[in-house]
Amino acid sequence: MTMKKILEGSKLTVAVEGRLDTLTAPELEQALEPALEGVETLVFDFASLAYISSAGLRVLLSAAHVIDARDGEMKVLNANKDVRNIFDITGLTDALGVE
Amino acid sequence: MSLIEVRGLKKSFGSLEVLKGVDLTVEQGERIAIIGGSGCGKSVFLRSLELLEKPDAGQIFIDGQEITAARGGQVDRIRRSMGMVYQRFHLFSEMDVMDNLCLAPVLRKLMTREEAEKKAMGLLEQVGLATRAHAWPTVLSGGQQQRIAICRCLMMEPKVLLFDEPTSALDPTMVGEVLAVIRMLAKQNMTMLIVTHEMNFAREVADRVLFFADGGIYEQGAPSEIFDSPKREKTIAFIRKIKYFTFDISEKRFDLMAMQGGIQGFVEKYGIEPDRVYPLQVCSEEMVVDFLNHCFPDGDAADVHLEISHADADRSVIIQIASGGKPYNPLEESDNFLAVAIIKRTAQRTDYRFEQNRNQLTIVL
Numbered sequence: 001m002t003m004k005k006i007l008e009g010s011k012l013t014v015a016v017e018g019r020l021d022t023l024t025a026p027e028l029e030q031a032l033e034p035a036l037e038g039v040e041t042l043v044f045d046f047a048s049l050a051y052i053s054s055a056g057l058r059v060l061l062s063a064a065h066v067i068d069a070r071d072g073e074m075k076v077l078n079a080n081k082d083v084r085n086i087f088d089i090t091g092l093t094d095a096l097g098v099e
Numbered sequence: 100m101s102l103i104e105v106r107g108l109k110k111s112f113g114s115l116e117v118l119k120g121v122d123l124t125v126e127q128g129e130r131i132a133i134i135g136g137s138g139c140g141k142s143v144f145l146r147s148l149e150l151l152e153k154p155d156a157g158q159i160f161i162d163g164q165e166i167t168a169a170r171g172g173q174v175d176r177i178r179r180s181m182g183m184v185y186q187r188f189h190l191f192s193e194m195d196v197m198d199n200l201c202l203a204p205v206l207r208k209l210m211t212r213e214e215a216e217k218k219a220m221g222l223l224e225q226v227g228l229a230t231r232a233h234a235w236p237t238v239l240s241g242g243q244q245q246r247i248a249i250c251r252c253l254m255m256e257p258k259v260l261l262f263d264e265p266t267s268a269l270d271p272t273m274v275g276e277v278l279a280v281i282r283m284l285a286k287q288n289m290t291m292l293i294v295t296h297e298m299n300f301a302r303e304v305a306d307r308v309l310f311f312a313d314g315g316i317y318e319q320g321a322p323s324e325i326f327d328s329p330k331r332e333k334t335i336a337f338i339r340k341i342k343y344f345t346f347d348i349s350e351k352r353f354d355l356m357a358m359q360g361g362i363q364g365f366v367e368k369y370g371i372e373p374d375r376v377y378p379l380q381v382c383s384e385e386m387v388v389d390f391l392n393h394c395f396p397d398g399d400a401a402d403v404h405l406e407i408s409h410a411d412a413d414r415s416v417i418i419q420i421a422s423g424g425k426p427y428n429p430l431e432e433s434d435n436f437l438a439v440a441i442i443k444r445t446a447q448r449t450d451y452r453f454e455q456n457r458n459q460l461t462i463v464l
Contacts, residue, residue: 090441
């Protein structure tokens with residue numbers, strides 16, 4: 001898994017590439033913790049994300065809690081069909097702002 | 100007496116014992132499908148009935164006459180009551196269809212040329228090739244040639260037809276027309292023994308299915324018994340054609356990438372639909388990790404076994420996870436509700452049991 005962060009004012013875009021699973025989710029979690037400081041709009045660009053498991057979903061949920069707490073907005077963009085299906089079957093599509 | 104009776108038939112090729120004492124009784128009008136893996140002896144058995152393979156031991160009775168004890172012309176006379184259809188059609192290429200059909204009965208003085216032609220036309224009409232009576236075999240398709248080859252057998256008015264993989268040399272587009280002819284014969288109550296790889300055909304046409312393995316009839320029964328509820332291990336494996344992927348985990352910090360790569364390779368190797376990869380990987384990861392977290396709370400040592408099986412017959416894919424440690428059903432007890440949701444919404448069926456001191460979770464996709 002690799003990620004690219006772009007901060008524009010209070011908007012952070014995180015492009016994640018590869019797999020977000022039990023092994024790699026902790027890396028994303030660690031990277032997000034300091035990066036979310038002052039962020040009000042958080043966008044995950046999953047155009048190059050091939051796979052997500054519940055470990056990845058939990059990281060997204062914690063990020064959503066942080067952003068919600070400051071009345072910000074979170075979006076998940078460009079998820080492929082399989083990844084989108086995981087959001088759908090876990091009922092997180094709306095909660096995580098999956099578009 | 101039965102139409103065919105085989106007692107203690109044995110046949111070896113060098114040190115390879117192919118038939119280890121086969122017994123079989125076939126009644127008039129029975130349709131028997133013979134199935135089994137390559138080299139299981141099913142074709143050798145069929146060929147032995149006509150003495151095309153000379154048995155090392157045993158007796159074969161055809162309509163009450165013992166072909167294994169017959170000599171010279173007597174063998175031919177008994178053989179005449181059987182017709183054999185081979186993979187290859189063996190039509191004479193320098194004769195037209197009609198000459199191919201009339202040759203043997205006229206040569207053997209069973210009928211005059213006129214009678215033979217009349218009979219041949221009747222048979223060609225039945226198999227839908229009446230207009231090809233004067234065609235040369237080389238201009239006919241494989242399926243047409245095989246239909247002619249079946250007619251050639253029928254010209255001799257055999258009491259039993261033996262089919263040795265009659266469709267396996269054919270282009271798949273031509274299999275149907277040959278099977279249609281065999282179906283038609285089945286309806287006419289012709290006694291038939293058919294060595295075949297066409298399982299659906301065997302199920303539909305046969306009264307009895309013989310599964311050959313270990314040098315003989317390993318299991319036999321009605322098609323529904325053999326195809327839907329086979330009893331013995333090798334029959335089950337053959338019918339379901341199960342392929343396995345296994346992965347053993349002895350440390351909590353296991354190589355997840357190796358497991359997921361192995362699943363991907365398994366799917367690619369066996370031509371399983373590519374859209375199965377994701378559900379297989381995600382269900383395996385979720386449950387393996389959940390067992391590791393709950394059943395092995397102390398230290399890094401773990402004992403989890405993942406097995407994925409795929410059955411060609413119904414295209415089912417089954418994940419089985421066996422875990423040591425305390426009894427724990429992740430689908431009921433896990434605090435990872437996301438993992439449980441993924442499993443429950445992805446699986447067709449799940450089953451958990453604690454057996455032989457191990458947690459056993461089955462996920463049918």
